[in-house]
């Protein structure tokens with residue numbers, strides 16, 4: 001392998017990068033797309049090495065820059081079970097990309113850190129010479145950015161250098177690609193590794209729950225949902241989902257006559273539409289206002305339910321305007337609290353709450369009111385970890401059910417093997433019993449008439465509606481809608497779960513953002529030494545008992561981020577500004 005002299009120089013590192021280092025950060029490599037082709041080429045090599053070191057299982061490559069501007073792009077690798085690239089490999093990625101002698105670095109990696117695996121691979125190749133030769137297996141997909149296809153070509157060239165076999169899925173959302181990787185490596189037990197399989201899994205689970213819901217005229221659940229597609233890949237995928245949801249006949253399941261109607265806007269197909277520009281989940285969350293092109297709704301006086309996806313459809317936030325056009329945001333914290341509240345009730349209902357524990361994982365950006373609600377009202381454990389999905393994901397894996405969401409709307413729910421098997425076993429018993437139902441008793445009534453049966457049934461199908469590999473706006477949307485429908489809750493009711501403290505996010509550009517070091521899940525600064533004391537002083541003098549503020553170097557932009565919250569927006573904004581001046 002190491003001696004394959006094919007390393008091709010087409011995608012040479014440009015001169016201006018010879019003295020620069022870039023790192024595989026929270027979301028992989030991400031920058032202006034014009035600087036990326038040589039990076040993608042090298043990531044093709046790395047993806048092959050990763051596959052070889054995982055017994056030639058499939059490794060994924062997603063080409064996207066998520067919520068960042070259309071001119072940006074990026075690349076992240078996906079590990080065999082559909083989760084993010086293992087941390088030790090982030091360092092290899094950075095080494096390979098920053099090397100000024102690619103051949104040498106590749107050789108050094110293969111002969112040192114990866115030696116054992118490479119030798120095993122070479123041995124297998126020798127043994128299998130006459131039979132089927134195992135090759136590195138890679139799958140890739142990209143979002144709708146104009147630069148994505150050329151970057152895919154660069155990645156492909158890299159994969160070919162190391163004789164990898166590459167499946168190109170074309171246009172997918174990030175969570176869809178994660179799903180494909182998991183399916184491919186688990187013999188399809190997670191689902192079929194194609195787009196039909198993905199939608200089939202989600203919609204089947206959705207209908208299994210939906211068909212149990214009794215809709216009545218007094219219920220406050222809004223069946224219309226207005227979806228901001230961020231002018232990106234999420235818009236294309238919402239179209240498919242919405243068509244399936246509204247046209248699928250409920251097969252043998254009797255329809256309850258009610259349909260979830262999704263209305264898409266910012267679909268990226270109108271003149272002037274630009275990815276993430278004045279729209280999408282990040283814009284709505286950071287600006288705390290609705291996106292452009294909010295549909296004009298005729299029904300005055302009626303509150304409408306909106307949500308926004310981000311550019312690669314792994315984030316979602318909800319919002320509505322009241323009759324005075326005041327804007328209310330239901331962010332990742334509101335999503336995780338409603339999901340966890342409902343799951344806990346189901347666990348109690350299914351008599352499983354002593355066997356299956358539940359935890360909510362947040363970051364420093366979680367609104368103080370949400371943490372207070374989780375700990376003091378729900379009386380559930382709230383864990384706080386540093387920003388970045390991988391940290392939340394790892395923490396959530398420590399529990400039987402880990403619900404994790406970043407305030408920005410990225411999140412999902414993880415079930416441990418133990419939780420999965422308890423639910424599956426009990427559900428199988430339930431199905432067995434249902435085969436012996438007396439004549440005249442409908443399955444649906446039999447389920448509904450008993451709290452334990454009902455809770456177990458819903459738990460099982462709600463869990464199947466979750467994309468457990470990574471946050472997925474489409475799956476999260478369906479789960480939230482099911483929960484709101486089951487609770488007959490309007491978006492305004494949901495918002496009343498607790499009241500957010502006003503908050504503000506700002507950014508400051510300084511010479512070297514990495515002089516700031518944090519600890520305690522980024523909530524406190526350790527360096528520069530005097531910064532935390534001064535920050536504490538500002539918080540103390542802010543005039544608000546609830547005030548809280550922190551600063552952290554961004555993992556994706558060359559800036560320092562500042563966050564503040566307090567009793568009133570005015571005090572919050574003042575505090576945020578003062579902290580910015582402190583950092584500057």
Ligand code: 16G
Pocket residue numbers: 026027066387388389390406408410553554555556557561
């Ligand atoms: C990346 C992270 C996201 C995090 C954001 C913070 C992933 C897949 N994405 O987009 O979770 O919230 O970075 O960015 O991990 P920042 O470090 O620039 O504030």
Ligand code: ZN
Pocket residue numbers: 066067310311312313314315
């Ligand atoms: Zn995203």
